[in-house]
Amino acid sequence: MKRYAGFKLLIVDDHAHNLFTLRTLVERYMDVEILEATSGQQALDIAVREPGIDLIILDVQMPEMDGFQTASMLKIRKKTKDIPIIFLTAAFKTEEFQLKGYEVGGVDYLLKPIDDNQLLNKISTYFRLIEKERELNKILEQKVAERTAELAAAKQHLENIITYMGEALLVLNPEGEIESVNPTACKMLDYSEADLLRMSIGDVFEEEAEEQAGAFFGTWLEALIRTGALSRIEASFIAKDGRRVPILFSRTAVKDSTGNISHIICIAKDMTGYIRDMDAVQNAS
Incomplete structure (x- = not known):
């Protein structure tokens, strides 16, 4: 043969x-x-x-x-x-x-x-x-194709989580400028994604009380929620129409290989219903 x-x-x-x-x-x-x-x-x-x-x-x-x-x-x-x-x-x-x-x-x-x-x-x-x-x-091409498919599936899974998560997600650069947002953030703030990408976090976020200074870079909100000591949340998002949306706000710094902050990931939960429930409890008592 x-x-x-x-x-x-x-x-x-x-x-x-x-x-x-x-x-x-x-x-x-x-x-x-x-x-x-x-x-x-x-x-x-x-x-x-x-x-x-x-x-x-x-x-x-x-x-x-x-x-x-x-x-x-x-x-x-x-x-x-x-x-x-x-x-x-x-x-x-x-x-x-x-x-x-x-x-x-x-x-x-x-x-x-x-x-x-x-x-x-x-x-x-x-x-x-x-x-x-x-x-x-x-064999190498097959392995590359399989790995590419796995990465694409993982990327799609992560994108789905970000798209459909109930909390607002904002990714900032070290200067606090908004680089990406998810649909919940757009809905909560009533801005389009394109509009938000031209803003800084200070344009849509505020703290009201002196003792809450540093809420953007701190963990006091999470601590108060865990201990049950929080009756009102003073940190807010400022919506397009000027409404103040009370939020539970957290942030995580992402560092590069040199140890410098490359991005800040911010997650905000709309606490409007929580405040309303707390008001009802306080009025009843």
Whole structure:
């Protein structure tokens, strides 16, 4: 059974009978697409024009542009620089010439007359390496796709929580300017999101009593609620029409890698009903 269907091999030799021999040998054992070139320039043209060439078998001795020159030209082109090249030669058998082949980008070097089994083994080796790389890339792509889907689902889940939460959410920069809000904040303040993003927190937030100074940066509201000592909440949002909306207000500072505050997350609960209930209890007593 022949292997490597879908692979593409370019063989380059200025002698037609050498091309025929190589083609016949490879086709006997491998189900690959074979492209042929009879010169270095033709090899360059084919490599640039044809997508997906997996391996080049390149004869060193060719007129006008030899195999080393051809390889050098292939390696400086973005589209062809990563195609592995196996050099074939009958003349250059010294170590110096073999080193030159590696220097110009060849991955292997075989001497003529070609040993059929050696050549087939070399081709198979590189095709197997390419197969393995493709398999690993598919696994990596699948993992990336799965992780991307997980992150997208988590992001959507968080956005849903923020969108439908009953408390107003405002994200400020360190200067107190509003950078993002959720729909509840817009509804509570009766502003559009676009209008709020042009404001600072001081435009929509106020504290009334001296003992409550620092409510924006403190925790006194939460403490009073927990102890049951709060009868009225003096911190308020200022709605678009000037209404004061009593709120339970908390904030959390987000710090960057240097320890500086990058954002302030503010959450406000509308306490209108709570105050009304407390008033009713006090009046009844």
